[in-house]
Amino acid sequence: VNEKKISQSRADTLVVIPTYCEAANIAPFITEVLGAINCDILVVDDDSPDGTGRVVLDHFENDPRVSLLSRRGKQRGLGPAYVDGFTRALEAGHPYVAQMDADFSHRPAELPRLREAASRADLVVGSRYVEDGRAAGLGKFRRLVSQGGSLYARAILGLPIRDVTGGFKCWRRETLEVIEFASVASTGFAFQIEMNYRVHKKGLSMVEVPITFDERRSGASKMSTGIFLEGLAAVWRVRLGRWR
Numbered sequence: 007v008n009e010k011k012i013s014q015s016r017a018d019t020l021v022v023i024p025t026y027c028e029a030a031n032i033a034p035f036i037t038e039v040l041g042a043i044n045c046d047i048l049v050v051d052d053d054s055p056d057g058t059g060r061v062v063l064d065h066f067e068n069d070p071r072v073s074l075l076s077r078r079g080k081q082r083g084l085g086p087a088y089v090d091g092f093t094r095a096l097e098a099g100h101p102y103v104a105q106m107d108a109d110f111s112h113r114p115a116e117l118p119r120l121r122e123a124a125s126r127a128d129l130v131v132g133s134r135y136v137e138d139g140r141a142a143g144l145g146k147f148r149r150l151v152s153q154g155g156s157l158y159a160r161a162i163l164g165l166p167i168r169d170v171t172g173g174f175k176c177w178r179r180e181t182l183e184v185i186e187f188a189s190v191a192s193t194g195f196a197f198q199i200e201m202n203y204r205v206h207k208k209g210l211s212m213v214e215v216p217i218t219f220d221e222r223r224s225g226a227s228k229m230s231t232g233i234f235l236e237g238l239a240a241v242w243r244v245r246l247g248r249w250r
């Protein structure tokens with residue numbers, strides 16, 4: 007898979023979409039995002055064996071709004087993928103950088119609301135656990151883990167938000183510029199917790215916007231026991247670390 011160079015910033019918003027084995031979701035998902043908001047898109051793929059990167063090129067190679075960052079031969083993981091994606095996002099110059107999952111759990115139709123809120127907050131967090139937010143796509147167990155995890159991390163880290171692990175967000179570029187995200191070490195969903203903590207510690211403002219989290223449309227979750235345990239441990243590592 008050839009890497010397509012990121013286009014010079016056209017829209018004011020770049021949507022970063024991490025993918026690992028999302029071949030069946032990614033093309034319709036990108037189409038839906040492009041239809042929902044005026045934006046550019048950066049897919050950050052970890053050389054998915056199911057050919058996700060190939061699908062992106064096949065469908066969007068000639069669309070200047072869509073770029074692919076193919077992380078070949080690098081250590082897999084959501085965190086490192088985001089670090090590379092956000093680095094590229096800042097280089098591309100967009101004033102707003104959104105992030106969302108490729109599996110249709112996050113609704114493209116809700117993106118404009120997040121982007122809108124980013125004009126009055128340093129970070130906008132799409133939230134399942136505020137009034138009008140929904141976690142319909144989480145099974146009973148996943149919901150317990152997710153909601154319990156949010157309470158746990160919120161209590162230990164003093165975060166002012168209720169959904170600390172979600173991956174549907176909109177950043178102001180200035181926020182990404184000051185939190186030194188390249189040193190964020192978590193590889194799984196703990197990456198989201200760690201990013202939120204840094205924003206909070208910098209004294210920057212975070213607002214939660216209610217979202218509905220749907221079931222993934224196709225393929226399988228990459229959530230694992232290892233990623234879950236990393237999340238539990240990361241909360242303490244972050245709490246006791248340099249970013250106190």
Ligand SMILES: Nc1nc2c(ncn2[C@@H]2O[C@H](COP(=O)(O)OP(=O)(O)O)[C@@H](O)[C@H]2O)c(=O)[nH]1
Nearest residue numbers: 024025026050052082083084087107108227228
């Ligand atoms: N680049 C990259 N993306 C990943 C990795 N793990 C998960 N993702 C993507 O991150 C998003 C959320 O992952 P998912 O497996 O749906 O987690 P869940 O929603 O918590 O079950 C999806 O778009 C995945 O394809 C990874 O190691 N590398």
Ligand SMILES: [Mg+2]
Nearest residue numbers: 107109111222
């Ligand atoms: Mg998912």
